Amino acid sequence: MNVNEALEKLEQIELKIYANRHAMSLINYDAYTRAPKGSGDARGKTLSVLAEEGYKLMVNDALREVLGVLLENRDSLSEVDRRRAEVLFEDLEKMQRIPMEEVIAFQELTNKAQDVWHDAKVNNDYASFAPYIDKIVASLKRQSKYIDSDRDAYDVQLGEYEKGMDTKKLDAIFGEMKAGLRPLIEKVSSLPIRDDFLRRKCDIAKQRELSDRLMSLMGIDRNHCTIDETEHPFTDNFSKYDVRITTHYYDDAVASSLYSVVHEGGHALYELHTADELQYTCLASGTSMGVHESQSRFYENIIGRSRAFVSRLYPMLRELFPNEYSDVSEDELYRALNKAEPSLIRTEADELTYTMHIIIRYEIEKMLFSGEVTSANLPETWNRLYKEYLGIDVPDDKRGVLQDSHWSGGAMGYFPSYALGSAYGAQMLAAMQKDIDVFGSIKSGDFSKVNGWLENKIHRYGRMLDPTEVVPKACGSEFSPKYYIEYLSEKLKDVYGI
Amino acid sequence: MNVNEALEKLEQIELKIYANRHAMSLINYDAYTRAPKGSGDARGKTLSVLAEEGYKLMVNDALREVLGVLLENRDSLSEVDRRRAEVLFEDLEKMQRIPMEEVIAFQELTNKAQDVWHDAKVNNDYASFAPYIDKIVASLKRQSKYIDSDRDAYDVQLGEYEKGMDTKKLDAIFGEMKAGLRPLIEKVSSLPIRDDFLRRKCDIAKQRELSDRLMSLMGIDRNHCTIDETEHPFTDNFSKYDVRITTHYYDDAVASSLYSVVHEGGHALYELHTADELQYTCLASGTSMGVHESQSRFYENIIGRSRAFVSRLYPMLRELFPNEYSDVSEDELYRALNKAEPSLIRTEADELTYTMHIIIRYEIEKMLFSGEVTSANLPETWNRLYKEYLGIDVPDDKRGVLQDSHWSGGAMGYFPSYALGSAYGAQMLAAMQKDIDVFGSIKSGDFSKVNGWLENKIHRYGRMLDPTEVVPKACGSEFSPKYYIEYLSEKLKDVYGI
Numbered sequence: 001m002n003v004n005e006a007l008e009k010l011e012q013i014e015l016k017i018y019a020n021r022h023a024m025s026l027i028n029y030d031a032y033t034r035a036p037k038g039s040g041d042a043r044g045k046t047l048s049v050l051a052e053e054g055y056k057l058m059v060n061d062a063l064r065e066v067l068g069v070l071l072e073n074r075d076s077l078s079e080v081d082r083r084r085a086e087v088l089f090e091d092l093e094k095m096q097r098i099p100m101e102e103v104i105a106f107q108e109l110t111n112k113a114q115d116v117w118h119d120a121k122v123n124n125d126y127a128s129f130a131p132y133i134d135k136i137v138a139s140l141k142r143q144s145k146y147i148d149s150d151r152d153a154y155d156v157q158l159g160e161y162e163k164g165m166d167t168k169k170l171d172a173i174f175g176e177m178k179a180g181l182r183p184l185i186e187k188v189s190s191l192p193i194r195d196d197f198l199r200r201k202c203d204i205a206k207q208r209e210l211s212d213r214l215m216s217l218m219g220i221d222r223n224h225c226t227i228d229e230t231e232h233p234f235t236d237n238f239s240k241y242d243v244r245i246t247t248h249y250y251d252d253a254v255a256s257s258l259y260s261v262v263h264e265g266g267h268a269l270y271e272l273h274t275a276d277e278l279q280y281t282c283l284a285s286g287t288s289m290g291v292h293e294s295q296s297r298f299y300e301n302i303i304g305r306s307r308a309f310v311s312r313l314y315p316m317l318r319e320l321f322p323n324e325y326s327d328v329s330e331d332e333l334y335r336a337l338n339k340a341e342p343s344l345i346r347t348e349a350d351e352l353t354y355t356m357h358i359i360i361r362y363e364i365e366k367m368l369f370s371g372e373v374t375s376a377n378l379p380e381t382w383n384r385l386y387k388e389y390l391g392i393d394v395p396d397d398k399r400g401v402l403q404d405s406h407w408s409g410g411a412m413g414y415f416p417s418y419a420l421g422s423a424y425g426a427q428m429l430a431a432m433q434k435d436i437d438v439f440g441s442i443k444s445g446d447f448s449k450v451n452g453w454l455e456n457k458i459h460r461y462g463r464m465l466d467p468t469e470v471v472p473k474a475c476g477s478e479f480s481p482k483y484y485i486e487y488l489s490e491k492l493k494d495v496y497g498i
Numbered sequence: 499m500n501v502n503e504a505l506e507k508l509e510q511i512e513l514k515i516y517a518n519r520h521a522m523s524l525i526n527y528d529a530y531t532r533a534p535k536g537s538g539d540a541r542g543k544t545l546s547v548l549a550e551e552g553y554k555l556m557v558n559d560a561l562r563e564v565l566g567v568l569l570e571n572r573d574s575l576s577e578v579d580r581r582r583a584e585v586l587f588e589d590l591e592k593m594q595r596i597p598m599e600e601v602i603a604f605q606e607l608t609n610k611a612q613d614v615w616h617d618a619k620v621n622n623d624y625a626s627f628a629p630y631i632d633k634i635v636a637s638l639k640r641q642s643k644y645i646d647s648d649r650d651a652y653d654v655q656l657g658e659y660e661k662g663m664d665t666k667k668l669d670a671i672f673g674e675m676k677a678g679l680r681p682l683i684e685k686v687s688s689l690p691i692r693d694d695f696l697r698r699k700c701d702i703a704k705q706r707e708l709s710d711r712l713m714s715l716m717g718i719d720r721n722h723c724t725i726d727e728t729e730h731p732f733t734d735n736f737s738k739y740d741v742r743i744t745t746h747y748y749d750d751a752v753a754s755s756l757y758s759v760v761h762e763g764g765h766a767l768y769e770l771h772t773a774d775e776l777q778y779t780c781l782a783s784g785t786s787m788g789v790h791e792s793q794s795r796f797y798e799n800i801i802g803r804s805r806a807f808v809s810r811l812y813p814m815l816r817e818l819f820p821n822e823y824s825d826v827s828e829d830e831l832y833r834a835l836n837k838a839e840p841s842l843i844r845t846e847a848d849e850l851t852y853t854m855h856i857i858i859r860y861e862i863e864k865m866l867f868s869g870e871v872t873s874a875n876l877p878e879t880w881n882r883l884y885k886e887y888l889g890i891d892v893p894d895d896k897r898g899v900l901q902d903s904h905w906s907g908g909a910m911g912y913f914p915s916y917a918l919g920s921a922y923g924a925q926m927l928a929a930m931q932k933d934i935d936v937f938g939s940i941k942s943g944d945f946s947k948v949n950g951w952l953e954n955k956i957h958r959y960g961r962m963l964d965p966t967e968v969v970p971k972a973c974g975s976e977f978s979p980k981y982y983i984e985y986l987s988e989k990l991k992d993v994y995g996i
Contacts, residue, residue, distance in 0.1 A: 023525065046516070
């Protein structure tokens with residue numbers, strides 16, 4: 001087989017891998033959005049078959065041979081093809097270490113666990129979900145061991161979401177963030193900010209219209225991106241040509257949904273702006289969850305909660321909800337949207353306390369993997385840490401340990417991505433401001449400068465660069481959480497006038 | 499390989515076939531319901547890969563060997579397993595005659611054609627869709643030739659939707675129907691019936707509530723069946739555990755949507771009531787499109803437009819639309835819903851003239867296959883036949899040749915199923931009335947007797963019986979269109995008092 005033949009075969013194989021993932025992703029997406037409640041078992045059968053096919057598409061001698069030819073001739077390949085071969089080989093090597101039975105069993109387990117979690121959350125019934133926690137931890141520990149038996153099992157999982165990350169680094173990063181943020185939390189928590197109007201009832205049809213306007217303002221191409229409604233907002237992408245975001249509307253919490261739209265819109269922009277030439281290859285999508293969350297949280301908080309953005313948002317709210325916002329000034333809206341206050345729900349948390357929600361989950365995941373915490377003492381551990389880190393009492397598991405979908409979906413080691421993403425985003429802002437007038441352009445309603453900068457420095461690369469490469473390259477400096485702490489200090493000075 | 503080993507392998511293979519079809523069906527369903535407009539090319543790539551896999555899952559030596567073992571030992575098999583082996587072998591034999599390239603090319607062609615048709619209909623732009631008509635006819639003629647070169651190409655396609663059906667039989671059946679129905683159409687067309695209130699604006703949120711109530715009245719299990727909104731209503735089923743119906747709401751045509759719900763609900767009940775033991779096998783779904791349409795049209799017209807059903811519907815409309823229906827009596831509603839009048843749109847047509855819409859399409863399909871009609875003279879042929887058979891002028895292609903989705907989806911030979919279904923349904927009613935008090939139970943709001951009769955006589959069999967077996971078996975008599983003509987004559991007497 002010569003290089004051209006190998007490239008041709010690679011294209012065929014990657015197209016099959018793409019099709020398999022498209023089908024599986026859509027079936028999962030459908031499960032969250034449209035599928036009838038009683039369809040779980042039938043869907044589970046399909047997903048098991050497709051998971052097995054997906055495994056076989058990766059782990060086989062034909063692909064190994066193709067990649068062998070390409071890697072032997074790597075110097076003659078284009079930059080993209082070289083990277084494709086390297087990344088796919090790495091994925092293959094990792095996947096083949098996990099026995100197929102484990103992969104399929106995990107697929108079935110998490111498919112079931114998600115259904116159970118969904119009901120458990122609605123019914124505040126932790127007991128029904130508890131057994132799945134232990135099973136998921138046990139499977140992930142086995143998977144980690146298969147992937148790299150020399151490394152700590154939780155470190156392996158962290159690396160799955162953020163290549164190059166481990167507990168040693170995260171302990172240091174989170175230590176610095178805790179030290180920087182806790183005094184701020186203490187300082188501002190007792191200061192009053194008026195935000196009663198954020199709980200006023202707002203018509204949901206109008207909220208849907210607001211979502212459309214925000215997506216339009218953000219420059220999201222609706223020809224390739226839809227919005228749907230789910231219990232828990234998320235973004236899915238089958239290719240850059242087919243991206244889906246979701247949100248959840250509450251009639252008495254308009255900010256909740258609107259910031260979900262801006263957050264998921266940030267994820268969507270990343271996918272929509274990956275390079276065309278990378279589509280249908282292993283390089284097509286965002287490089288890591290941390291970098292992905294840097295985009296979503298950048299748009300949600302750094303842009304979305306800026307005075308510039310609020311100056312665009314304010315007239316929309318006044319127009320769509322004239323009665324509800326008649327007695328609110330733009331400055332009051334800005335301050336309310338940035339009010340920092342310990343709270344129960346991660347996705348509703350303000351920028352300042354959000355990181356504490358993540359650190360709590362990170363500490364718990366470490367303990368789940370060490371065995372110090374199991375399903376039996378998980379809720380009490382959760383509640384204890386919320387008291388310790390945020391000073392609040394958790395009234396029930398629904399608003400406690402059951403609030404997030406990640407664990408039921410089999411994702412442990414994902415949560416730190418959010419905090420990393422926040423920190424990456426602040427560092428990107430510092431770099432971006434050297435090149436363009438970030439908030440001036442947002443204030444004028446022009447997102448193209450910010451979108452363009454991110455597309456050029458981050459989005460277009462897809463998986464061409466690792467997170468440890470793309471962040472420093474974009475920012476022109478090594479990663480450090482100090483930018484985030486500085487950014488937040490400045491922000492809170494402005495919000496609280498301290 | 500012994501029989502038990504063969505059965506075990508068969509189960510594995512059929513599970514893969516099920517998974518492949520589930521994935522493809524959902525991707526198509528998603529295309530109609532949720533997918534972003536610009537996702538067609540990316541979806542096409544996935545569907546091509548999956549179509550190729552689907553073909554390979556059927557046409558391969560392993561399955562052939564398994565079926566060989568089972569068919570050699572057919573006497574030792576259970577009734578279900580024997581039928582599974584026979585039906586799957588027949589499917590395989592047919593499929594392997596069509597070269598895979600043709601299957602995939604057709605998949606790509608119709609995927610594209612559906613997107614183009616959708617826009618063409620919205621924009622009343624026949625020219626953009628025209629080339630696809632010729633390509634689809636050409637491919638279907640080639641496919642027919644591959645399947646059976648001795649038979650007429652259109653007959654082969656008819657047999658795909660209704661095993662045992664051909665133009666000779668249909669010419670006779672439609673001849674009898676034309677002869678019986680045309681005098682009726684002439685007789686009642688000029689008689690006035692008040693129906694102005696059916697065009698009154700009705701709030702769409704309330705119409706959605708009406709859909710929920712109707713599905714509940716019909717005894718449709720919402721745990722396994724959802725309702726969605728699409729341009730053109732349809733039913734999809736991935737298994738009996740996951741059925742989807744769709745409708746289209748118009749604010750000035752409440753009857754349009756509500757009868758779509760009842761029609762698609764009939765399809766749904768058929769799938770929901772197939773036997774559990776048939777699931778994930780080739781026997782799982784309805785036996786033919788004709789029998790499927792017999793169920794949908796039975797519920798839509800024979801039940802849905804009966805005095806008994808209208809006595810349930812009337813109070814719902816009065817409650818949901820108090821202003822719009824304040825001056826309407828139950829009798830006026832019944833007569834308006836049964837008003838017979840030549841019209842442009844098949845899906846909106848009354849029971850009496852509906853068959854003419856079908857006969858027009860049947861005549862055109864025959865001419866498309868004979869070459870007498872091509873894309874160049876298709877609209878004029880359509881318009882000429884509407885004038886001839888229904889006496890009406892077609893104002894534009896949007897309400898003419900572009901109104902239906904079938905041809906763009908590659909289905910030619912499907913339309914006769916609707917007329918056959920109507921006729922099957924009337925014959926089933928005659929048999930059912932010997933066993934149960936059909937309209938008495940509907941009037942009391944109890945659908946369980948009718949549903950139970952159909953489940954027992956039709957639904958549960960899935961593909962265990964051919965259409966030529968299940969219809970006479972259920973009805974206790976050979977199929978004849980006379981029941982339909984009699985039923986309609988009686989009905990119109992009641993409606994028009996003639």
